[in-house]
Amino acid sequence: MSDFTLSELLICACADVWKDDGEVLATGIGIIPRIAQGLAKLTHSPELMITDGEAYLTETPVEIGAKSHEGRSYGGYMPYSRVFDALWHGRRHALVGPVQVDRWGQANISCIGDFDKPKRQMLGLRGFPGNSINHANSMFVPNHSTRVFVEGEVDVVCSVGYKDDNWQPGVRRDFASVERIVTNLCVMDFAGPNHALRVISLHPGVSFDEVQDSTSFPLILADDCVETAHPTAEQLAIIRKLDPRDVRARQIKDNPPGIRP
Amino acid sequence: MSDFTLSELLICACADVWKDDGEVLATGIGIIPRIAQGLAKLTHSPELMITDGEAYLTETPVEIGAKSHEGRSYGGYMPYSRVFDALWHGRRHALVGPVQVDRWGQANISCIGDFDKPKRQMLGLRGFPGNSINHANSMFVPNHSTRVFVEGEVDVVCSVGYKDDNWQPGVRRDFASVERIVTNLCVMDFAGPNHALRVISLHPGVSFDEVQDSTSFPLILADDCVETAHPTAEQLAIIRKLDPRDVRARQIKDNPPGIRP
């Protein structure tokens, strides 16, 4: 397929973060990650557990932008208290949207500037500390830039990463793993030497240099770096079913095509 | 009233353990304590919370020996998980039936003899350790004897008492209190010097000497020891309503009268 948007490409790339995860709670925060979790479940990973966006687990991903609850049905119950019980237990993989990310995979959604008197206050820690130390996490960054991928450490370390100095002796690190970062330019993982951030696929028409220029710290180009897989006709059909009102078109500025003209 | 049984006298004495407790969960284990909690609620302590014998709180004490759930209604929910949440929070007063009690107010329901190979295995610890260290507890002993009120320490200390040696330094003792012991002979509390067990009322026709002879350690006779109050006509009417099938008559051997002949 060559007729697809960047959003659709990203949805497919995001869906892949849950491949081979087994029966975990898949939590995608934001429109593209949420469509992606549904796509993953309806294609390669039917065993994933996903919610209706509120407190119930459903085997049928809900439509984005639905106007009524009509016809929804639920296999399980997942109120927030159980989300914490489940995430401390570890069977979860979240795909979250950070404001800043650093070379150690640490992310920030709390505030920009000094914590005591921030230049810009944002959400707060939310679940980042507990998620990141207990289960797999991936990130979605729709605006890959040096502002997001900062040179030093993120202003507020909300989620743990691979910076040894931040880990006290005796703390268990083995439950934590930063899996993938999907951006509007590429897909990365932390499988470089010493968990260095590594580009494993470039979106159609994007060069490694462009990615590197948009990142404040050095990246590694994977030996087997490929072009990010294009959505298949089957994937596009499912995406259209999951998002019939094309809310995805409003997620990336100007809704660019998936293959750069 | 002079026409009442010993069981009825004991029910009234047991009900009084919850007087002035405020809004606590009243838990009476066994037929007499259970009728007593209902009597307390329907007389001096309407604010008490009591269950239906299972998982619900009811403002109307259920009938002992009822043949159906017909007509029952519930104000609240109290499954076992919440019982523990509530008892660790402290707003509870249990009236329990120990097999052994010692001078320090420690009680045993676990086993007789050596724990590793008991002469007689009984229930296990049940909730005694957690109850006794977190909230007020009273005891009901229908067979006041030297076998129950043992000379030394109980064989297995299931519930904490006033024996200093058993308390490690740094442990909080202030949530624990052994309130009253109601037996077939008398009512006692631990308000003697250094929490010595003290007889505060003797049932009609019972002498202090008889109580002392039935106890393996020295008791104190309260200065203001009285005869245990006889049930009033109102109390007896309520007891008959709570226990219309007279299950209480089978709780004390031969169902003796409240005033010894």
Place this chain on the structure above:
Amino acid sequence: MNKQMTTTDVVAQLQDGMTIGVGGWGPRRKPMALIREILRSDLKDLTIVGYGGMDMGMLCAAGKVKKLIYGFVSLDFIPLEPFFRKAREAGTIEALELDEGMLHWGLRAAGYRLPFLPMRAGLGTAFMHNNPEIKTINSPYDDGETLLAMPAIKLDAALLQVHKADQLGNVRVYSPDPFFDEWFARAADKTYVLAEEVCARLDSDEADAKANLFERSLVSGVVEQRGGAHPTSHVPGYGWDAAHIKRYCQAAADEGGWQVYADEFLGATEADYQNAVGGLDAITSLPRQVL
């Protein structure tokens, strides 16, 4: 025993400097009529604890807040709470920013009267640097694992939204997600519930009694106020008022915007407020959001 009272009775029992927990989650199930009564009062120097939304934003805007303890402050469909943001950026309030699970764990510790509960969340993050008073603890077993010792978060009072209550303090919550309200109640010396309806006595069947989220011994006061959660949602019942919330957020853009909002809507009583926002029927007709 009759615990029924008015919003003003509740506020009269609160004092300057208290630590007050507010139930709900972001734009959902906030006992807003009680928050509005605090806004109308002289109360000050409050520490507010919760999964915050406009409750925290409004109290900050009105200068009631000394300190906030929160996992987040957000309106979900509008991610950033504008008045909270203003207060933080102006440096006028103290902030103890927690992981969401950490807040639950601190309330649970308080509910059990324990000094702390161990957990992993927070280790390896800025939380440790920003809050040097938080200690770690080592497992006394062979693993020797180092854990964060989350201290109990004790509340002087908790304010919670429920669907029904009776005068004894029995409550019913029929929401899809009860959030952590039970733990606010257990952590608090006194809990006040704002109910859509209050009756003399709730006597229900087993299925309905399961909606009793916490036992009445935890409840000190019961207030009846239909529509009292507005503009937050109270499902089943009504959704949040997106238009009103947007209006509120826009107010933050202007200097003195809070005062303009308060003058327009707050009024002297909840009846004034409900009239100003379009009336009770409009509130209770707000459709549940479809997510």
Place this chain on the structure above:
Amino acid sequence: MNKQMTTTDVVAQLQDGMTIGVGGWGPRRKPMALIREILRSDLKDLTIVGYGGMDMGMLCAAGKVKKLIYGFVSLDFIPLEPFFRKAREAGTIEALELDEGMLHWGLRAAGYRLPFLPMRAGLGTAFMHNNPEIKTINSPYDDGETLLAMPAIKLDAALLQVHKADQLGNVRVYSPDPFFDEWFARAADKTYVLAEEVCARLDSDEADAKANLFERSLVSGVVEQRGGAHPTSHVPGYGWDAAHIKRYCQAAADEGGWQVYADEFLGATEADYQNAVGGLDAITSLPRQVL
């Protein structure tokens, strides 16, 4: 994904020496058809964990047990479980006797993958003397309180009784009290549920979905067996079989009584068992106890 299997499939996945948690409480909601399948098997040296009833008594009687971990072993209306008592008095099994809340707390610690959780229960009692391996821990805050550090109780497997399940592992429990089954599931590497009925897929409304006691990712196997909790109760549905339980208890009075009981009732399959106790209709007609 289809997790449906038979009781023999479940037992084939268990191994000698495993630590197995059994849900329910005394004579209530025990997955007895799974217990019976273990009784028919060669399994041995098991550590059984739970709020015990006949599950523990029978496994002791049949020589399957190396160790019991329990808050109590009781049949409620018959306070003392006779075969458990025999085994303890003969000194043939190890016993870790816990406070009821302690058992919950140890399972919860395991469910959170924490090494321990602090609590007060057990301090000041014989538990400390009988279990010198249990440690205390001091609060790292100013209070410095000494608490018992309840170690995690990890389970190799959990066996749980549910009303409905689907082949994906979604469950429904409609009981008045779900007890601590959720925490057995979280503490276990693998959880097997015994359901009155199994369907391909449970798709239900919000109210029904709230009866989903734990998420399906915790469930490894789903077995359909109507009446499988007999002789324990499974309300709503059926009460416990007091006559049968008395018959079982009487067997303990005689030398070799267990074998007589097993010969009379156990059979080669659950169908044999149900025939021997009067048939499925008799089981499912047993009235709920009124307490």
